[in-house]
Amino acid sequence: MSRKAYTAKGAVAIGPYSHAVESRELIYLSGQTPIDSASGKLVSGDIIAQTEQCFKNLFNVLEASGLTSEDVIKVNVFLTDMCNFNAMNSVYQGMFTAPYPARTTIGVASLPLEAEVEIEMIASRSHT
Numbered sequence: 001m002s003r004k005a006y007t008a009k010g011a012v013a014i015g016p017y018s019h020a021v022e023s024r025e026l027i028y029l030s031g032q033t034p035i036d037s038a039s040g041k042l043v044s045g046d047i048i049a050q051t052e053q054c055f056k057n058l059f060n061v062l063e064a065s066g067l068t069s070e071d072v073i074k075v076n077v078f079l080t081d082m083c084n085f086n087a088m089n090s091v092y093q094g095m096f097t098a099p100y101p102a103r104t105t106i107g108v109a110s111l112p113l114e115a116e117v118e119i120e121m122i123a124s125r126s127h128t
Contacts (some may be wrong), residue, residue: 008064008079011037011057015112019061022082027065031120033077033112042113054119057059061108065124074122075106081116087116092116 005018011032020029021082034053037060043053062068079088085105092103101121111118 004076006061006065008057008060009037011060018126020065022065023104025125027067027071027123027125029058029061029121029123030063031076031118032061033115033118035113035115042115047079047081047087047116048091050117051088051106055091055119058119058121062121062123065123069091070109071123071125072096072101073124075101076105076120078108078111078118079105079116080108080111082107084116 002050004022004043006020006027011019011073011085015028020027022028028108032054035041035052035057037057043049059069062071075092077088077092079085088105093100102124
């Protein structure tokens with residue numbers, strides 16, 4: 001089976017992977033770190049700024065695949081410091097409407113480019 005891949009202009013891949021891959025009705029979005037696509041560098045700022053940039057990148061990928069945040073069914077969040085959970089969560093809450101997607105938040109030792117957060121998502125073309 002060949003992969004149907006999506007590339008978004010407003011997202012950056014820092015390795016050999018697709019921004020998203022479609023399999024039947026599911027779209028698997030690769031993890032996005034808080035990289036500004038214009039500069040190619042990690043955004044400066046706290047966990048709030050970094051989380052906002054991750055979502056900006058992810059929503060660009062969703063748009064490239066013809067979907068929106070309403071189509072997201074699962075989110076995985078990776079944090080290098082679980083003390084940032086509440087601040088990340090405040091941004092996260094504003095990105096979706098109830099009922100919220102399923103979510104897992106995992107504490108990790110480190111992330112690429114010394115990012116404090118990375119977020120990946122799964123979306124569905126037919127989730128109703």
